[in-house]
Amino acid sequence: MAGTDKTPSPPDFVVHWHHHFLKLKLMSKVTAQFQKDGVLAQTLPGFQPRDAQIAMAQAVERAMLKRSQLVVEAETGTGKTFAYLVPTLVQQKKVIISTGTKALQEQLYHRDLPALRDALAPQKQVALLKGRANYLCLHRMNQAFNQAGELARDLQQQLVEVRQWAQRTTDGDIGTMNVLPEDAAIIPFVTSTVDNCLGRDCPDYDACYLVKARQRALDADMVVVNHHLFFADMALRNVGFGELIPQADAIVFDEAHQLPDIASQYFGESVSSRQLQELAHEIKLIYLTELKDLRQLEIAASKLLVSLQDWRLVFPRDPMRGNWRPMAQREEVAQMAALIAQQLEFLRDVCKAALGRHQDLDQAYTRCQQLLAKWKQLQEVNRTGYSFWFETTTRQATLHQTPLSVAEKFGDYVRDSGMAWVFTSATLAVGESFHHFTDQLGLYEATTLCLASPFNFAEQAMLCVPRYLPQPHEAEMTQALVDLVEDVVTHNRHGGTFVLFTSHRMLQQVATLLAERIEQPLFVQGTSSKRDLLEEFTAAGNGVLLGTSSFWEGVDVRGAALRCVVIDKLPFASPDEPLLQARVEDCRLRGVDPFAQVQLPQAIIALKQGAGRLIRDASDQGVLIVCDHRLVTKPYGGVFLSSLPAMQRTRDLTVALQFLAQLEKPE
Structure with a gap:
């Protein structure tokens, strides 16, 4: 028609696609993944969008962007695992995911993460990091072979199995050693603890499986750990030599209802008779294999071992847990505790006299100093703000000092970290209140979200x-x-x-x-x-x-x-x-x-x-x-x-x- 300037209407399918494109553009990148035509639906068989799951994913995304605190109760069926994995994968940030147990840690790493990572962020590196007791220690294994003649026959056979496995393993993860049971008696002889690890002074440092695992974690964009490892590392970091877990932009705690009790354990102190026995046995081994002229080492270690056997006998015969305050006041208990302190002082002084002769002995001297200080501290039971308690097994006794509250220490750590913190579980609220959880951890600034199960x-x-x-x-x-x-x-x-x-x-x-x-x-x-x-x-x-x-x-x-x-x-x-x-x-x-x-x-x-x-x-x-x-x-x-x-x-x-x-x- 002459004189008009009317643009013809686009076909219907063009309008539809234009609207769909605008809708996706308005959505966050995270929300888009949960739609019927999103990546999750294309990747996971039977996936259906769930409002509660999307709401949680959006809340996690906001917390990460703001570097704030978020507490989410997501009941069974909500799909909380994917609700926190998607935002953490989509954003260009380094993230730590912490689970309640090693079993859940492995399930997340081996089952839930791989397909999702491949679909959403194939360029991201993901690492699994366990505590040091889960990795073979080559130095300790070699030490064990040096003293094989001192071991019982069944331990000798287990040690042979470990050495054969050591030639095949690529990551040193004890959990993959199927030839022995999980609680095999040889395990403490071929793994390290914070106490007996030589660190950079170890002759096997360059081949150390723990060092390699930590390096993979440092290089990764996402690290999967468990709560015990996180808090063990956090407690060490406070005294200047932790940081096994790398610095990150965000941390997500799954099964977060366990955190208050776990945090209390790691902000406390404990000494077990097993720790002291291991120290004494290692010093005897140093005498037998390296410093045979230092007979005093063997004498001091043997005296401590005898005292530790008597120490278990001052407690009731049946395994139990009890209040250490009244127990510590008993005359026979106090006398035995004082005797063990004397034996530790004697052992420390003997080690001190030989400092510089062998690195293992130097390290044992440091451990002896630390254990003696803790032992004396645990005898001072009149201090307030702590629970003092003991627990016994058939052969061992352990003393504990546990803070009644970790709210100030943990809350300050969270606020000063500059990271985003997400805490989630199916069970965090009491009624509709989160105060029981947030007050225990000092999370006074956290946003809270309660998501009901979609199940009928x-x-x-x-x-x-x-x-x-x-x-x-x-x-x-x-x-x-x-x-x-x-x-x-x-x-x-x-x-x-x-x-x-x-x-x-x-x-x-x-x-x-x-x-x-x-x-x-x-x-x-x-x-x-x-x-x-x-x-x-x-x-x-x-x-x-x-x-x-x-x-x-x-x-x-x-x-x-x-x-x-x-x-x-x-x-x-x-x-x-x-x-x-x-x-x-x-x-x-x-x-x-x-x-x-x-x-x-x-x-x-x-x-x-x-x-x-x-x-x-x-x-x-x-x-x-x-x-x-x-x-x-x-x-x-x-x-x-x-x-x-x-x-x-x-x-x-x-x-x-x-x-x-x-x-x-x-x-």
């Missing part, structure tokens, strides 16, 4: 608190629990059952009685490794597994293999737990209710962890049975219930058993 718990699961059971502390409870589990197993023929206990004693009593009552495969904690028990339980499909604390968390059994979780009682910490006693006493001195401040929040988080074993997938179904009336009869029971997923609820065990029985038989 109201249809998938049922919570039962059975009527007519004895009180948890009554003797009749053991038999009642056995009867209940037998009923559960009868109705859960095509599925597996977890029975979680708060004490080893109750577990053993129930295990003994139950073995005669059920035909299904029975798996009892302690009879095999945790990994093997879980694999066998899952493969059985209808097994019954009895476990204590280590099975309350970090266990992922999906489908019919786990359809019922039975919890014997509310998981309040034992009142004679030394650190708990000290924290309770501290609350009372400050005029704060210790039950509400310490005991209740810990128990709620533990129960949430145990309950979280049941529903691990959108198709899972099952029953949670808590055999403790207090959940419904005590005022605080409501706080427990409000922290659990919104399952169907019943007090009638018959109703719960019928729910179990009607679940489909697996194909």
